Amino acid sequence: MLPLLWTIPLWPLLGFLLNGFFGRRWGKKTSGLIGCATILVSFLMSVGALASLLSLPERRYLVAPFDWIVVGNFHVPFGFMLDPLSAVMILVVSGVGFLIHVYSVGYMSHDPDQPRYFSFLNLFVFFMLVLVLADNFLVMYIGWEGVGLCSYLLIGFWFRRPSAARAGMKAFIVNRIGDLGFSLAIFLIFWNFGTLSFIEVFERAPAVAAVSGGLITAIGLLLFMGATGKSAQIPLYVWLPDAMEGPTPVSALIHAATMVTAGVYMVARCSTLFALAPVTLAVVAIIGAATALFAASMALVQNDIKKVLAYSTISQLGYMFLALGVGAFAAGIFHLMTHAFFKALLFLGAGSVIHALSDEQDLRKMGGLKTAMPITYWTFLIAALAIAGVPPLAGFVSKDEILWQSFSSPIGHWLLWLVGTITAALTAFYMFRLVFLAFHGQSRYPSTVHPHESPGSMAKPLIALGVLSVIGGWIGWPKVLGGGSWFEHFLAPVFEGAEARLPAREATHSLGLEYGLIAVSIAVGLLGIGWAYQWYVKSPERPEHLRTRFAGLYNLLLNKYWVDEIYDAIIVRPLVGSARFLYRRFDLAVVDGTANGIAKLAQTLAATGVRTSTGRFRLGAVTFAFGCVVALGWVVYTFLRVSG
């Protein structure tokens, strides 16, 4: 199976081409079928690849179908690599992707442009698989910008809506800013390592680090800049909330499960580089924690169901980066996987709610859907519990592991743990605020709307994801709670390079402390749920009351700390303004002006010349006479000088 590794991404590409060219002619039904089929095939192949990978002793398989760019000694093959890390990723991408495709068949059934939707979705999966399977930085960069393109296309899918088109453009440009950092890192890597392939770069990393540590830090920071762009961390997160303009399954696949995790995957993949630069790791951890808290705070007050989930995603990504920052690479990836399950489920659940209320997204116009949509409600509840960190669900396992690592890891810090724990509380609160507002209480939607449970094709994926959200955590059940933390061992070979570079982990952490922290995180989760219950079910008027008292704070959070407006004011508006000023004053006036000026100068010279010939010839006669005088004078002068 492994030699066919490089065909895994080709299936979705085939789906893209088929749907792209013939989709309209074949109608919606078949285009949906093709879309799902290609993803299923690549999922099955991924499973097969994982199986055969397990049998390989050194857990790594490389294949390079052809040479992409060869100039002098700059040699970049179009190569793929399968190792435990990329195996996990392709499984998540194709697995969750397949479920979302099935869900989309139902969700997009009424949309005339369904073929175009499925072709773009398949193209996205293709680029994501290329990104994840790449064996060198440049092929990863293809996937990197490719997924950016697809998110642009899919966010702006309903292009008739100006806000969607604007959001798409914003997403692509902010991603591009991140990609700039990534490409600069690639340049630095090539010129200092002589190659771009992961294996060789990581082999040489220690030698280069020995010579100039600063270089590795610079590379690390630039790579992380790319990651913040793609995974929506401070300061480049502004595009994700607006990305909710796209169809909900798109948000589920791209803006929750796969694309946004590309940054986390990249940092994990380059763990050796990051491990060699403690400064960079610290930056990653701090930004991760800060983003988690910052995003969670904004999620508290959002009224749009998808916006809440968007900020929740940013916050959870912050967790993953926190894990990577403290050296717990495996924990980060584990949370990535579990997050993919329950966040996708949350989005799809929100999707079926919106679908049922005929495209109503405002929480204040929902309520009491518990009875009308039991499956959606229960699966949504499971996911909410998981994200809130209630054992034994997946969310608890991965989040707790991160919190523990951030505390216990030699390069971790208790402050990071504290921020993480506070965020966990906030997460539990806003999730259950959403649950109670949407599903409990009396219905606030207009009577004309009759919410109904979404059809089978949408319900089944919800159930599947629900199951995954529950059992997903068990494969990484930590030893301390009697599990085999199998997931960590599975990824160990990938991160052993990095582990070796990190300061040794003293094993003497007392078990008691670990249990204590686990208890604290569970308590915090329940606290959040109870707090939400208290405010939104017990006494619904309290949030109203608080809103008036802390109006300032409320508005600050509601308007997202006015970050968008600040960016617009300090970057976009001055840029466009100065461009217009430069164009009008400088380009047209000065540069073009000088060119036209020279032309005018020639004309004016000619005009003055003409004016002197007045036609009265006496003037001419005199000038002629003086000419003769001068000529004669010269003759006389030379004559005198000679004879003199």
Added chain:
Amino acid sequence: MTLLPVPLGNYILLSGILFSLGVIGVLTARNAIIILMSVELMLNAANLLLVVFARVHGDIGGQVMVFFVLTVAAAEAAVGLAILVAVFRRKGSVDVDRLNMLKG
């Protein structure tokens, strides 16, 4: 070896004076007739010198030159005056400043 009545310099000086008067006449006069006559004056100044040097070098060529200058002067005067008549007929006056048809 015979002698000139006066040293050569005087002749040249005389011719020079006559020539300058001619030039001044051409440049300052506003009546076309005067200008034409000044030109004749300049020609005569040249004739004088020709004759003087013919005498000094004993070469008859000088005087032949004067003969030719004379014919040229005659031709020039004829044409000049003809133009003058035409201008007068057209402009009603021979004031030179009226002739500015060649204005740029």
Added chain:
Amino acid sequence: MGLLSFLIFFPALIGVLLLVWPNERQHQVRTIATAASAVQFIASLWLWFGFIPGSGFQFTESIDWITRYGIGYRVGVDGISLLLVLLTTLLTIIAVVSSFSAIQTGRKGYYASLLFLETGVIGAFVATDVFLFYVFWEAMLIPMYFLIGIWGGDRRIYATVKFVLYTMFGSLLMLVAILWTYQYSGGTSGGTFNLFDWYGLSIPATAQPWLFAAFALAFAIKVPMFPFHTWLPDAHVEAPAAGSVMLAGVLLKLGTYGFLRFAVPLFPLGFEYFADTLWVLAVVGIVYGAVMTLIQDDIKSLVAYSSVSHLGFVILGMMALNLVGASGSLLQQVNHGISTGALFLLVGMIYERRHTRKIADYGGIFAVMPVFSIAFLIVALSSIGLPGTNGFVGEFLILLGAFRTRPIPATISALAIILAAGYMLWLVRRVFFGPIVHTVNETIRDLSRRELVTLLPLVILIFWIGIYPKPFLDRIGPDLQLWLSRARPQEMIQVAPKEEPAPAAVRKIPQHSPDTTLVPRRDAVPDHDDVATAGGVG
């Protein structure tokens, strides 16, 4: 009569034929022009397959013309000019086919001008005699003058006169420099205009800056580089669609080609003297061009200003003085020809339908013209350098190379790829997305079959070069290596190689140190290119 001479004079011949074609049979003019440019393209394909990478100038012909002054009709093609000649023939046939419906008046003159333009440009690309190059360099201005002057928009006279005067001003200085260098080659007593001899000349260091400056100015105006770019938007806005395609696709490349063929290798010390200024001008050109593009309200001038930015990249690649940068620069010249050529074709198509170039007059076109919009999106993505398209390969190599030589300017220029994404996607949003504001836009018909056929080859090339650029890179590699050995003056190599290898660490790793490819000694380079006229048909 070699293949190259055929490629040069065949279009001119057909052009004359078209001019004398009887008026009443006007409709045949189109078919003749298409047939001629098709034959021309196929002939140039022979060039592609017959070319042997790495063996210097091929298909060379040398006929004495004015022996008294050492002027000869010497032509030849090498890695540097091969791709550009192919680009010319491809764009010409596309230009011809695309103007069937656009041009109704004076068809004969129009197609004849296109063909004469092709003659002039190919002549300039393949001339290996500096005098011959100058003749073609001036000759190609005339057809372009007519193309813009007669079939252009409303301010065409101003635009075309400005274009010709601007270029003429530059090329006159170049003529002075050519004659000056001619003196060094022996002047009127035994001097020669043969480029290969000129490469061997040892021009004193004091004169090189002046000579380089003159050549560089002429080419900088043509590229166009920063201060001399204002003629480009006017020329493009007023030129007919096919005229713009040829102008952007091919004429601009003569500027950059000129640097590669003449200015830099002939006067390396002069090049080094002006290195800093050129670096600054390139970076300013890139960023300033991108910023200017941002706020254009006319599609054509937007694309024109973006060309200023793209060609700034080409110069940047050249300034990097390493194989990676140079290959990227040459490849980007071809890429720019393809993507900007396609953009002008597309703009021409909607101009034919709506007769306006203002962005504000459009909106929501995607719903009405899906095929057109997808084509435009693909070309737009290629122009902003999305991986998988040709733009990325060129731009990446350029930035990679430039980063090696001077990281700071390279980083600043890299900012322009964000601006590029900005202005292009903003254009796409305002034209294609959003609701249909002007009702007249609802009735535009989508692309006709003919229009699709003109776009197809360009889109295919966009993806071919993007995904598998190897055949192109292999063909240009060796000759660029030769160019580098000439561009970096001899003494530079002995004293302190400008290209000192990376920090010590890499030196420890023997096999993979970047770009310390052995630079052949100057004398080792086959000075007088007496390479047998391999592959020549004649």
Added chain:
Amino acid sequence: MADQLIFWVAAIVAIIAAARVILLKNPIVSVLHLIVTLVALAVLFLQLSAEFIAALQIIVYAGAIMVLFLFIVMLLNLRKDEFGRDQLPWLRLLGTLAGAAFLAELISVIGGGRARAAVLPQEFGSVRSIGKALFGEYLFPFELTSLLLLAAVLAAVVVARRRSPSEPENFQPAAPVNQAAGNGGEA
């Protein structure tokens, strides 16, 4: 001694007459003064043994050309100069300046010179010697002068003839002074 006296008298007369030619306003008087100058020069010619030239000077120059001038002046009835204010007064100054400059340059070159002259053959200035020269060495220029005179005659006739009879003879006298002089109306 007599020779010197004759020279000085003739010279003085010539200079004064020439000066009055350009200074006087009345054209008729100017013509007469020019004739006086010519005669004075003729005298000098005689002194320099150029009898034929002197004769020519009197007969052709004074007799024919000056008579033509007089005729024209009479024909056009040019009375006292009634031209208006001079447009370019500074021009007059420049003119004199140019003349003076010529003279100065000439004077700076003269350098005295001596009175010696060559021994002359017997009938040096006579008609015979000039005739021999004219039809000998200078035959070709002589024929050319005939051509020149023919051209001049033709030109004079063509230019001076009245256009078509229909053309009204706008033979009005000079327009009143200031109006005409106003910045050359019909520029």
